[in-house]
Amino acid sequence: MAGPRTTVEAQAFYRMYRSYADIPNPWDRLRWCRYGLDLLQKEVAAMVGMEEWLYRDLESGTFHRSFTPELADKLAALYGIPVEDILDDYTLFLHRGGGAFLRRYREAKGWNRQQLADHAKVSRTSIRCWESGQKTISQKCFCHLVENLGSDFSSMLRM
Numbered sequence: 001m002a003g004p005r006t007t008v009e010a011q012a013f014y015r016m017y018r019s020y021a022d023i024p025n026p027w028d029r030l031r032w033c034r035y036g037l038d039l040l041q042k043e044v045a046a047m048v049g050m051e052e053w054l055y056r057d058l059e060s061g062t063f064h065r066s067f068t069p070e071l072a073d074k075l076a077a078l079y080g081i082p083v084e085d086i087l088d089d090y091t092l093f094l095h096r097g098g099g100a101f102l103r104r105y106r107e108a109k110g111w112n113r114q115q116l117a118d119h120a121k122v123s124r125t126s127i128r129c130w131e132s133g134q135k136t137i138s139q140k141c142f143c144h145l146v147e148n149l150g151s152d153f154s155s156m157l158r159m
Contacts, residue, residue: 026086027061033079048074069095099130
């Protein structure tokens with residue numbers, strides 16, 4: 001188990017990243033913050049009310065459906081950082097409401113569902129199901145959306 005009390009690992013980690021701003025991915029940001037508070041993974045998990053295995057997986061870069069927006073908010077509050085810092089684009093998309101975010105994006109562009117479907121290269125039925133919450137967008141479909149909608153979609157997500 002990785003923990004701040006294993007100083008060799010923490011020292012190696014701090015050599016890899018000189019500052020928080022240097023960390024390019026959410027899972028290492030979680031580890032940086034945990035080390036900074038001198039906490040073990042199981043302690044963080046207990047403090048925010050999540051299973052230890054889930055927190056361990058988050059620090060290894062594995063996303064789980066059981067990583068809810070509420071847990072993300074609790075971790076961000078514990079570490080005193082913006083929630084966007086600990087979420088990859090897909091989990092941030094889900095955190096921002098998934099289909100509801102997609103509807104807001106479409107409306108901001110002034111598009112109807114068919115126009116969004118044409119730009120995203122998916123069916124209008126998929127757009128309708130995602131926006132209505134009948135279906136959750138899979139990570140694979142999300143990546144397809146990002147690829148086809150371009151940087152303005154990603155930029156709006158990070159705002």
